[in-house]
Amino acid sequence: MPAKEYGIFLPIGNGGWMLSTTAPHPEADYAWNRRAALHAENIGLDFIMSMAKWRGFGGTTDHWGRSLESMTMMSALAEATTRVKIWATLHANVHNPAIAAKMLTTLQDVSGGRAGMNIVNGSYAGEFEQFGVWDPELGHEDRYRMTELWTEAVTRLWTEPSVTMHTPYFDLVDCESRPHPASRPTVISAGKSEDARRFQARYADGAFLAAESLDEMRMLSADVHARAKANGRVCKTYSMLTVVQDATDELAAKKVREWGAGLDREALAHMRRTWGVPEDQARAWAEGAEGEAAFQTAYVAGSAETVTEHIEYIVREAELDGLMLIFPEYDEDMVLFGETVLPALRARDEVAA
Secondary structure, rough: OOOOOOEEOOOOOOOOOEEEEOOOOOOOOOOHHHHHHHHHHOOOOEEEHEEEEEEEEOOOOOOOOOOOOHHHHHHHHHOOOOOOOEEEEEEEEOOOHHHHHHHHHHHHHOOOOEEEEEEEOOOOHHHHHOOOOOOOOOOOOHHHHHHHHHHHHHHHOOOOOOOEEEOOOOOEEEEEEOOOOOOEEEEEOOOOOOOHHHHHHHHOOOOOOOOOHHHHHHHHHHHHHHHHHHOOOOOOOEEEEEEEEOOOHHHHHHHHHHHHHOOOHHHHHHHHHHOOOHHHHHHHHHOOOOOHHHOOOEEEEHHHHHHHHHHHHHHHHOOEEEEEEEEEOOOOOHHHHHHHHOOOOOOOOHHHO
């Protein structure tokens, strides 16, 4: 059985992954992200990944109102690190495929073959209306069709001397992109819809999945694995988890309560509006939300033993190939995790193998 892969979601937007006035508040600056990347490298994590975000959610915390650009930052982190995989995010509706192919080839060269591309097809209109690249006529299925053609174009440009493609979304005419990458960059995609899973199985090397329950996660993971196998491919599955660790379960639970008390309800409501929830419903939901809504992902809170048991359990039971971890505080939290939890997880992998 292959070892599980663990990495981090970098805090490329201010506030990281906590919608709270009382939680740690990483800034959207390179110094913070560089420290987090070096922690990941030093403690033995497998990858670092950053999102691409073009507009924040306001509120008391101005959540993600300030963010760095993913490709630029990850290129710098490729130079700062030597071992971890470097996964950057590109929007297929923003970047021309020829530009994307050249950027990933460059990142692959800079990183010595560690580059990966997380492909997003654009889903929140407000991010893209502000600079005129949102097409309201494109539905969910259409956006995935565009992304399929975009991915085909990028991957062909990595290997073919010239590419000509005429599509409803872009045109390439005798398009060259040289040099070709020495090895194919990893392709990542997030989503759990039927369209997303079909895309992942056909084009991606890794799929990030979210679910409402462990049973649903198991079903989604098994489905992506089976679809990829039917296509003669391998697509690994991952999910996200926030880690709140302390010396005891009680101290970790105290952190959860303290951070939840500062829930930024205005930012939470605006986030829901960007998902298409009507204004009145989004506001009512945010006003009635529990403090745990400050966490943007599922989380585990507890001692090293509790965190280890939880991670091992959900990865095994959901048939995942790994997890992308989030730490509310990326300095002490990551070092503690690296000293206590990660060695235990690696030891369990060896036993399973």
